Amino acid sequence: MADVTETPELSPRNPAHKIVAVAAGEAHTLALSGDGKVYSWGRGTFGRLGNGSQSDEKFPVPIKWDNDGDLGNEKCPKFVGVAAGAYHSLALADDGSIWCWGYNTYNQLGFEGENVSVPRQLDMLVQLNSPRSLGDDSEGKSKNPLKVCAIEAGGMMSLAIDNLGALWMWGNIPQQRSPDDDTFTLISVPDPVPMFDFYGHTVVKVACGNEHVVALVSAGEKHIGDDLVCYTWGNNNHGQLGLGDTESRSHPQAVAQFSEGSAWRAYDVACGSFHTVVLTLKKQPSDTLASVCWTFGLGENGQLGHGTTQSTSLPEPARALPENAYFVSVDCGLLHTSVVSSAGEVWSWGMEKGLGLCPDVSFSGVDHGDAILPLQFSCNGSNFPDPVEVACGAAHTVLVADDGYKLWSWGRGRSGVLGDGKVSDSYSPTMVLWPPLSEDFSDGLNIESKKPKEGGEKTEVDEKLDSAMEEMKLLQSKLSVMERYVSILHGSLFAKPFEESDIPASLIESDSFDVGKAWQGMLEAADGKELRRLEMFYGNMLDGVKDKIMKRKIQEIVREHLQSSSTTQY
Incomplete structure (x- = not known):
């Protein structure tokens, strides 16, 4: 017989609303949902x-799609990846096509021309073949059509990895000056060019900063086991290539610490403006799955996490991170770094308390200054549930957790980049409005979107819907604040984070809740360690209350005495 007291499922999670990828630019954020749609929010300058x-x-809004044929497709494709440069954006469709929009001064959109504010397909890659297939003709084999399987974006450049493991680059990319001159320079390239340096190998992961690139590449032709080698190239004025000097390179060079013969297996990389982060595991045999976070390059704002503001040209582990943590994601902002562990621990370090904020914010006293060691950010005092991915913009951080169904952000809030309906900075994680209200609203009312009348005029229904949407956005913002308040209050009462499963069936069914009974149940389930912690916590609270009562009584006695003294005649 089923337990009738079991808490029912409040509402089934919609897989279409699950966030499967997130990316952050200078002041904008991209999110990819489970149904293949791309949403964006923050600063809109340049059409990013x-x-x-x-x-x-x-708040998150869907990218615009023109079904009238201007984009060359009858309908919006299903997207499987997103990437954000400083002022431009990329999206990867399931057919391998790349769509770009935003700033294009350096041809980072893959074509020559002006900025664009709606997605435009990168046509050139469709006409090319992977450099890995160029040798097939000699054996009478047909060329393999190129299909992109991963994308990345840096300051003013864009990158892609195709299905055969070849790397392509376009925009403001590092190249040698001429075939006879290997001097490093940055060249604006409108058409994607392949990195022939990796011919015969498989590029597995790539990241780029303002002017440098880091790639994890197979030692052999195919990626097998622990064989990844970390290569770097580009500008090296702060040692961000990790090669032990500050000499720039126009061609990739392996970082000795993460080469084929080293004891470390690199599995993720990220780049800030002028610093680099590499996540590694101990190569087999290893008894534990514990990550080491290596950083190198510019360190003047503490973004290396070494406990100093010194730069370094060789990889060194970030200090003060948990020894046995496995980091599932890492990213860098302009001058800060963030990692998230499988246990939901989020650590950040760098400019202005690891938030990436400039020193002119309202910190003061002990709160002021850059974080030269990792600082932990929490979800109402606890770890974030089921973390997925962290992304850093120039001065904001975004975290996808709760298995992809919730989104948090913190840092600089200008232009609405935090997605919480505000433009103020947030020094602690705040909930992003997700899923977007527009979809929930139209789905719930079963109303199809209506195009404005000719001449750009909106219908009365459109205006009412817009008004209702604004009211619902404000309501959702208030609900987000209430949720945070409830979580804090619940944690104080019951010593654990608030979850939907904690809502008692009695409250759902009859709008009543016995706090005393719930408290008793929590005490019965607590072990000795938890009970001692509760005793100390509530003992301190009780002492504070008693102290406040005593002070109030003393104040009343003094007040009465002063009043009686003022009325006494001498």
């Missing part, structure tokens, strides 16, 4: 949001 406008957005 892809919604056909240059206006800022304080």
Whole structure:
């Protein structure tokens, strides 16, 4: 017989609303949902949001798609990846096509021309073949059509990895000056060019900063086991290539610490403006799955996490991180770094308390200054549940957790980049409005979106819907604040984070809740360690209350005495 007291499922999770990828630019954020749609919010300058406008957005909005044929497709493709440069954006479709929008001064969109505010397909890659297939003709084999399987974006450049493991680059990319001159320089390239340096190998992962690139490449032709080698090239004025000097390179060179014969297996990389992060595991045999976070390059704002503001040209582990943690994601902002562990621990370090904020924010006293060692950020005092991915913009951080169904952000809030409906900075994680209200609203009412009348005029229904949407956005923002308050209160009462499963069936069914009974149940389930912690916690609270009562009584006695003294005649 089923337990009738079991808490029912409040509402089934919609896989279409699950966030499967997130990316952050200078002041904008991209999110990819489970149904293959791309959403954006934050600063709209240069058209980086892809919604056909240059206006800022304080909440997630879908990228604009023109079904009239201007984009060459009858319908919006299903997207499987997103990437954000400083002022431009990329999206990868399931057919391998790349769509770009935003700033294009350096041809980082893959074509020559002006900025664009709606997605435009990168046509050139469709016409090319992977450099890995160029040798097939000699054996009478047909060329393999190129299909991109991963994308990345840096300051003013874009990158892609195709299905055969070849790396392509375009935009403001590092190249040698001429065939006879190997001097490093940056060249604006509108058409994607392949990195022939990796011919015969498989590029597995790539990251790029302002002017340098880091790639994890197979030692052999195919990626097998622990064989990845870390290569770096580009600008090296701060040692961000990790090669022990500050000499720039126009061609990839292996980092000795993460080469084929080293004891460490690199599995993830990230780049800030002028610093680099590499996540590694001990190569087999290893008894534990514990990560080491290596950093190198510019360190003047503490973004290396070494406990100093010194730069370094060789990889060194970031200090003060948990020894046995496995990091599932890492990313860098302009001058800060963030990692998240499988246990939901989030650590950040660098400019202005690891938030990436400039020193002119309202910190003061002990709160002021850059974080030269990792600082932990929590979800209402606890670890984030089921973490997925962390992404860093120039001065904001975004975290996908709860298995992809919730989104948090913190840092600089200008232009609405935090997605919480505000434009103020947030020094602690705040909930992003997700899923977008527009979809929930239209789905719930079963109303199809209506195009404005000819001449750009909106119908009365459109205006009412817009008004209702604004009211619902404000309501959702208030609900987000209430959820944080409830979580803090619940944690104080019951010594654990608030989850939907904690809502008692009695409250759902009859709008009543016995706090005393719930408290008794929590005490019965607590072990000795938890009970001692509760005793100390609530003992301190009780002492504080008693102290406050005593002070109030003393104040009343003094007040009465002063009043009686003032009325006494001498």
